[in-house]
Amino acid sequence: MKEKNITKPGNYVTPPSPRERAGERFLIDNHGRKINYLRLAVTDRCNLRCFYCMPEEGIDWLARKELMTYEEMLRICALLIKMGIEKIRITGGEPFVRKDIMPFLTELSKLSGLKELTLTTNGVLTAPVVPELKKLGIRSVNLSLDTIDRNRFFAITRRDELPQVLETMDQLLRHGIDVKLNAVVMEGKNTDDIIPLVDLTKDLPVSVRFIEEMPFNGTGTYHPMNWDYVRILQTIKEQYPDIQKITDPQYSTSYNYHIPGHKGSVGIIAAYTRSFCGTCNRIRITPQGMLKTCLYDNGVLNIKDLVREGRSDQDVQTALLNAIGNRAKDGFEAEKNSVHESMAAIGG
Numbered sequence: 584m585k586e587k588n589i590t591k592p593g594n595y596v597t598p599p600s601p602r603e604r605a606g607e608r609f610l611i612d613n614h615g616r617k618i619n620y621l622r623l624a625v626t627d628r629c630n631l632r633c634f635y636c637m638p639e640e641g642i643d644w645l646a647r648k649e650l651m652t653y654e655e656m657l658r659i660c661a662l663l664i665k666m667g668i669e670k671i672r673i674t675g676g677e678p679f680v681r682k683d684i685m686p687f688l689t690e691l692s693k694l695s696g697l698k699e700l701t702l703t704t705n706g707v708l709t710a711p712v713v714p715e716l717k718k719l720g721i722r723s724v725n726l727s728l729d730t731i732d733r734n735r736f737f738a739i740t741r742r743d744e745l746p747q748v749l750e751t752m753d754q755l756l757r758h759g760i761d762v763k764l765n766a767v768v769m770e771g772k773n774t775d776d777i778i779p780l781v782d783l784t785k786d787l788p789v790s791v792r793f794i795e796e797m798p799f800n801g802t803g804t805y806h807p808m809n810w811d812y813v814r815i816l817q818t819i820k821e822q823y824p825d826i827q828k829i830t831d832p833q834y835s836t837s838y839n840y841h842i843p844g845h846k847g848s849v850g851i852i853a854a855y856t857r858s859f860c861g862t863c864n865r866i867r868i869t870p871q872g873m874l875k876t877c878l879y880d881n882g883v884l885n886i887k888d889l890v891r892e893g894r895s896d897q898d899v900q901t902a903l904l905n906a907i908g909n910r911a912k913d914g915f916e917a918e919k920n921s922v923h924e925s926m927a928a929i930g931g
Contacts, residue, residue, distance in 0.1 A: 632741040673702040706751035713754040723761040784847030792850035877917035
């Protein structure tokens with residue numbers, strides 16, 4: 584599908600501060616974009632089999648020795664925080680399938696200089712640990728929820744776990760944790776769920792965010808994306824013609840809206856048409872320690888290897904700065920020589 588030239592309003596790159604211009608080792612890419620957000624994938628494993636993420640039989644899981652240890656991740660995170668990372672989002676796979684994830688989150692939350700710790704989860708195993716997440720200071724959680732219809736949920740995820748996911752949502756709201764519901768829009772699968780999901784915002788203080796489908800299902804095949812940002816918004820407007828555009832936060836990947844009288848909000852993430860690349864402030868680290876300066880690249884630096892080689896913090900810092908200093912301008916440039924993996928292996 585031909586990409587549309589959509590420019591996100593209201594987002595501008597913050598100019599480097601005097602301290603940054605003075606040459607301190609802060610993360611600013613070769614396009615002048617400040618990097619202050621890390622998405623850290625702690626595992627490639629998942630207890631669902633969403634068809635847009637991986638094949639039904641799963642993927643070839645990483646051997647344990649290929650995964651970063653918690654100690655390695657803590658060292659890398661501490662170093663990145665010193666270099667300007669302020670927010671860390673824990674992703675997977677599904678984070679809560681990894682053993683001892685809660686002690687790791689506890690230690691991570693204690694790192695000096697970290698301003699925000701959050702996570703993305705499918706919600707299957709999350710409800711029992713919500714009180715602990717609250718104690719750790721986690722204020723926001725992204726919950727993957729492509730449908731609220733149990734049969735369609737099973738068809739998409741190949742697992743009958745919707746009640747557990749909804750219980751997680753209830754627990755998060757009950758404990759005062761902000762909830763963003765992420766729904767990948769897929770033709771023939773869940774487009775009938777767009778309005779029912781929007782309807783949730785009437786009585787619940789949730790942000791429902793619709794995401795354009797991306798080519799990361801781990802099969803090497805991809806069908807044309809027919810539900811882009813424009814079509815999703817038009818579908819919502821047909822039911823809610825009074826929907827209003829609201830101001831997007833700085834670095835927002837979503838176009839955000841509010842329906843008068845509703846407690847929650849609606850967002851649309853143009854993940855495939857990639858209209859937010861110009862203000863991207865994030866980097867990703869995969870479970871095997873590969874730095875991705877763009878979701879669409881193949882990985883540009885294996886940080887785990889540097890750590891296991893016994894490199895100093897100074898060496899790792901230099902390697903990170905070099906990698907980020909050669910960052911692709913946008914997702915289209917990054918994609919030119921990339922191979923589309925499973926989203927579970929990427930930590931999207």
